Amino acid sequence: MKFTFTLVAFILFNPAFSQQLIPVDEGSEVGFVIKNFGVNVNGTFSGLEGEIEFDGENPAAAVFKVSVKANTVNTGIKRRDNHLNQEEYLDAEKFPLLQFASDKITASTDKDYWFIFGKLTIKGITREISFPFKAIKQEPGYFFEGSFSVNRRDFNVGGSSLTMADELTVNLKIKAK
Numbered sequence: 001m002k003f004t005f006t007l008v009a010f011i012l013f014n015p016a017f018s019q020q021l022i023p024v025d026e027g028s029e030v031g032f033v034i035k036n037f038g039v040n041v042n043g044t045f046s047g048l049e050g051e052i053e054f055d056g057e058n059p060a061a062a063v064f065k066v067s068v069k070a071n072t073v074n075t076g077i078k079r080r081d082n083h084l085n086q087e088e089y090l091d092a093e094k095f096p097l098l099q100f101a102s103d104k105i106t107a108s109t110d111k112d113y114w115f116i117f118g119k120l121t122i123k124g125i126t127r128e129i130s131f132p133f134k135a136i137k138q139e140p141g142y143f144f145e146g147s148f149s150v151n152r153r154d155f156n157v158g159g160s161s162l163t164m165a166d167e168l169t170v171n172l173k174i175k176a177k
Helices: 002-013 078-084
Strands: 019-020 023-036 038-043 049-054 063-070 097-107 111-120 126-139 141-151 164-176
Touching: 019 141, 023 049, 049 141
Parallel strands: none
Antiparallel strands: 019 049, 023 038, 023 164, 049 063, 063 097, 097 111, 111 126, 126 141, 141 164
């Protein structure tokens, strides 16, 4: 009995095991930048939810499953935000979540960064993406930072446009406890 208790305590309190984390909206930012009429348009999403398993000593074993709510898009112009929620763009009523699930994580040449590989799903369309990220220990959890570019047309967002760029950059600043 004493051995079993010791083993359980070792597993639960040993920092070598992944820490279960919950991403929190407050203090996090899921943002994007896209050119429209040659001008950068910035926006954010909220409603961050999901699960993260992360061990600072072994980031390669990490698992990320996170989402944001499509209908929370905020560009600072309500009329544009309402338009982005329509079928031609995010179709937020039919596809309420933008989701990411990691497949693997590898080391990079920069000791402060890792590469994450996974699947991004928007409007029911899933594409593989990868990008570098940084994990910063912040008690009682971590702060994750990274960015990646995607082609909005790969996800059937917005159709063809003479004024709006196809490529957009997503910037992530995720606080997890």
